[in-house]
Amino acid sequence: MRTQVAIIGAGPAGTLLAHILAQAGIEHVVIERQSRDHVLSRIRAGVLEWGTVETLRRYGLGERMDRDGHVHNTINIAWRGEEVLSIDTVDRVGKRMMAYGQTNIQEDLYRAADERGAAIVFEADDVALHDLTTDHPSVTWSSGGSSGGSAGGRTERLDCDYVAGCDGFHGVARQSIPAGLRREFEKVYPFGWIGILSETPPLPILLYANHERGFGLCSMRSPMLSRYYVQCPLTDTVDDWPDDRFWTELLGRLPRSQAEQIVTGPSIEKSIAPLRSFVAEPMSHGRLFLAGDAAHIVPPTGAKGLNLAVADVLYLSHGLIAACKGDPGPLERYSDTALRRVWGSVRFSWWLTGLLHRFPGQTDFDQRAQEQELYHLSQSALAQAAMAEQYVGLPY
Ligand code: RFL
Numbered sequence: 054m055r056t057q058v059a060i061i062g063a064g065p066a067g068t069l070l071a072h073i074l075a076q077a078g079i080e081h082v083v084i085e086r087q088s089r090d091h092v093l094s095r096i097r098a099g100v101l102e103w104g105t106v107e108t109l110r111r112y113g114l115g116e117r118m119d120r121d122g123h124v125h126n127t128i129n130i131a132w133r134g135e136e137v138l139s140i141d142t143v144d145r146v147g148k149r150m151m152a153y154g155q156t157n158i159q160e161d162l163y164r165a166a167d168e169r170g171a172a173i174v175f176e177a178d179d180v181a182l183h184d185l186t187t188d189h190p191s192v193t194w195s196s197g198g199s200s201g202g203s204a205g206g207r208t209e210r211l212d213c214d215y216v217a218g219c220d221g222f223h224g225v226a227r228q229s230i231p232a233g234l235r236r237e238f239e240k241v242y243p244f245g246w247i248g249i250l251s252e253t254p255p256l257p258i259l260l261y262a263n264h265e266r267g268f269g270l271c272s273m274r275s276p277m278l279s280r281y282y283v284q285c286p287l288t289d290t291v292d293d294w295p296d297d298r299f300w301t302e303l304l305g306r307l308p309r310s311q312a313e314q315i316v317t318g319p320s321i322e323k324s325i326a327p328l329r330s331f332v333a334e335p336m337s338h339g340r341l342f343l344a345g346d347a348a349h350i351v352p353p354t355g356a357k358g359l360n361l362a363v364a365d366v367l368y369l370s371h372g373l374i375a376a377c378k379g380d381p382g383p384l385e386r387y388s389d390t391a392l393r394r395v396w397g398s399v400r401f402s403w404w405l406t407g408l409l410h411r412f413p414g415q416t417d418f419d420q421r422a423q424e425q426e427l428y429h430l431s432q433s434a435l436a437q438a439a440m441a442e443q444y445v446g447l448p449y
Pocket residue numbers: 061062063064065066067084085086087092096097098099100101155177180219220221222223224225226246248326344345346347353355356357358359360361362
């Protein structure tokens with residue numbers, strides 16, 4: 054097989070890139086390790102920057118989001134167990150955000166791909182990238198076996214002009230860049246988040262909580278679907294968190310006035326995510342270009358991961374479209390352009406993680422410094438504007 058752009062990974066980054074390239078008439082094939090149902094079963098992001106909202110609209114993906122998404126304009130932080138600091142992003146920087154689940158975006162992207170008859174290869178095993186520093190790279194994989202690895206797979210090969218590595222943190226694309234040419238920056242946090250979905254009405258606001266028992270977060274997916282998280286030790290498993298314990302812990306971390314409004318119920322999904330910051334530089338190697346979690350990870354505290362993936366894809370799609378028309382300049386600048394934004398979001402997510410969590414071994418000094426920063430944020434319109442500007446997303 055031959056195509057112009059081989060896209061590895063059918064998550065949000067890979068399928069949005071495919072969607073944009075299709076509108077520009079650029080041939081591409083998407084190759085995904087998992088099944089479609091598996092990708093759709095992952096519960097992840099929920100808060101979209103306004104730039105992400107406008108991007109999805111611009112490419113004809115906004116219809117269901119505009120119908121079902123929940124626009125909001127306050128970032129709320131409970132602290133000292135009683136006060137809620139509320140930052141109005143419209144007052145501070147004139148922008149809002151949208152609560153709309155990544156699962157819904159992924160469904161919208163797959164539906165759009167079905168409508169245009171797009172080529173997505175699911176359950177591709179042993180994906181490998183070849184000849185990336187030549188002008189004739191290729192991708193091979195085995196198909197026909199189950200993703201459990203049973204025998205009988207056939208080796209497929211796709212020749213292409215460019216490879217987009219959109220295969221997430223555990224993918225093969227980043228690993229295809231020789232270790233000596235790649236620099237990695239990493240920070241692993243000493244805790245995770247356990248998150249649940251429950252079919253109960255959410256709080257009407259997005260509420261982060263800094264509490265002596267640890268961080269908590271109340272978010273939403275729809276009028277009858279809530280998403281909640283609490284900070285937990287890295288050694289915990291979901292079995293350590295029966296629903297009763299989760300609700301007790303969440304409510305115990307919120308001010309009473311907020312806790313009283315929470316409607317509890319059985320969880321329909323429960324998972325633990327470790328918190329990590331990670332950046333790989335550069336984001337390109339020969340004809341390979343990384344986008345999304347394949348190149349960087351942020352802790353979810355700033356709600357930046359999916360939004361960064363969308364920004365990468367915007368820059369990369371412009372670069373690929375220009376290159377296919379004979380202008381290689383924007384693609385050559387892709388890594389530098391994307392990394393400038395990546396480090397902005399990495400720094401912001403690291404800062405917000407430090408502000409809102411309790412760290413093992415946190416001293417009284419650390420504690421007072423954290424409280425002072427929250428106090429300053431509650432008093433200073435300038436500090437609120439600086440936070441709001443980054444939370445809603447800087448211009449592309
Ligand atoms: P994905 O979503 O991981 O998709 C990569 C795809 O590549 C496939 N793959 C391969 N395919 C072929 N060959 C291989 N060798 C492959 N290896 C892997 C995978 O199966 C997968 O389908 O990466 P992508 O597209 O870059 O998208 C990134 C986002 O998923 C991620 O950044 C966000 O979910 C992060 N995130 C949040 N981001 C936000 O912007 N706002 C939020 O509110 C937010 N909340 C979150 C989050 C992530 C969380 N977790 C679970 C880490 C909350 C949580 C709890």
